[in-house]
Amino acid sequence: MKSFRTKSYRRRYNIESYLGLEKQTNTICYCRVSSPKLRYDLERQVQFMREKYPFAPIVKDIGSGRGYKRKGLKSLLGRAMRTDKLKVVVAHKDRLARFGFELIEWVIQQIAGEIVVLKQTNLSPSPELTNDLLSILHCRMHSR
Numbered sequence: 001m002k003s004f005r006t007k008s009y010r011r012r013y014n015i016e017s018y019l020g021l022e023k024q025t026n027t028i029c030y031c032r033v034s035s036p037k038l039r040y041d042l043e044r045q046v047q048f049m050r051e052k053y054p055f056a057p058i059v060k061d062i063g064s065g066r067g068y069k070r071k072g073l074k075s076l077l078g079r080a081m082r083t084d085k086l087k088v089v090v091a092h093k094d095r096l097a098r099f100g101f102e103l104i105e106w107v108i109q110q111i112a113g114e115i116v117v118l119k120q121t122n123l124s125p126s127p128e129l130t131n132d133l134l135s136i137l138h139c140r141m142h143s144r
Contacts, residue, residue: 027087032061065098086113
């Protein structure tokens with residue numbers, strides 16, 4: 001049986017792994033805005049998540065949805081790799097990533113996790129493509 005030591009040098013054992021008990025699903029809420037100017041929107045997202053999942057930890061990010069160099073997203077994916085049955089909750093699909101959402105969703109599904117999008121917007125391919133192009137142009141024009 002594996003053990004680890006605390007700061008006070010006491011030995012701790014993981015009894016659940018020894019007994020073969022199934023781990024509970026870990027729920028994490030993820031909120032993101034693209035710039036510090038939108039901090040009020042971040043607080044609104046956090047409040048919305050707290051209403052839906054009052055005991056779930058909330059990961060907050062301020063940064064572009066285009067790239068993946070966000071501290072919160074990296075910690076979320078790292079936690080997904082270390083934990084069984086991770087449930088990631090986002091308000092909108094684009095809050096997790098503007099592009100590549102399907103890839104992140106696939107990675108989390110491969111480790112028996114899931115992504116829950118609370119506000120689904122089902123667009124036909126034409127408006128979705130238009131929104132993607134406008135998003136790319138906006139990000140290119142306003143990026144540093």
